Amino acid sequence: NAGVTQTPKFRVLKTGQSMTLLCAQDMNHEYMYWYRQDPGMGLRLIHYSVGEGTTAKGEVPDGYNVSRLKKQNFLLGLESAAPSQTSVYFCASSETESAPQHFGDGTRLSIL
């Protein structure tokens, strides 16, 4: 079972460049989430979606945009990358609001 798949796994960007991280899940989950994980800190929620066509801001949304055009896909965009956005990005999905979240393997992003 694929579960939650993130692409790419690694990426290096220059300051000011843009890119899109893709998350795909094959579990027919309604809820999807984007987190960032930084050393010494807990996972922080960037944006989330409660269903196809919906998105909402999390704890740290500035500098990121998201789209959920299809139920199985959740895209995270960086319009103008900054060094402060160097992090490991995790996508997760859950069947319901209260169900455990299933995570992808992460995208390691470095902004130079």
Added chain:
Amino acid sequence: GQNIDQPTEMTATEGAIVQINCTYQTSGFNGLFWYQQHAGEAPTFLSYNVLDGLEEKGRFSSFLSRSKGYSYLLLKELQMKDSASYLCAVRDSNYQLIWGAGTKLIIKP
């Protein structure tokens, strides 16, 4: 503000028992999760507590006291593969997960 506290690092011996504590202060409470995360990998779900008491699942158990804002994860019969970070997360009144920074558990032979 919302806060989840866990020890940064713990060391234990193979075959022994270890208890990882988590204290929380959040705006509302709708459940507490424990996840395991091996270095360079994704977090994976271990346990869920929403009512006070102990939940047992094989070698792992998790305890919750809502009045004290406290939980622990108990790992028995430690194996080398249990070396990982253990993340505590609380679902707040908005049903969003607030995550602790994680406890890195080192298992020695």
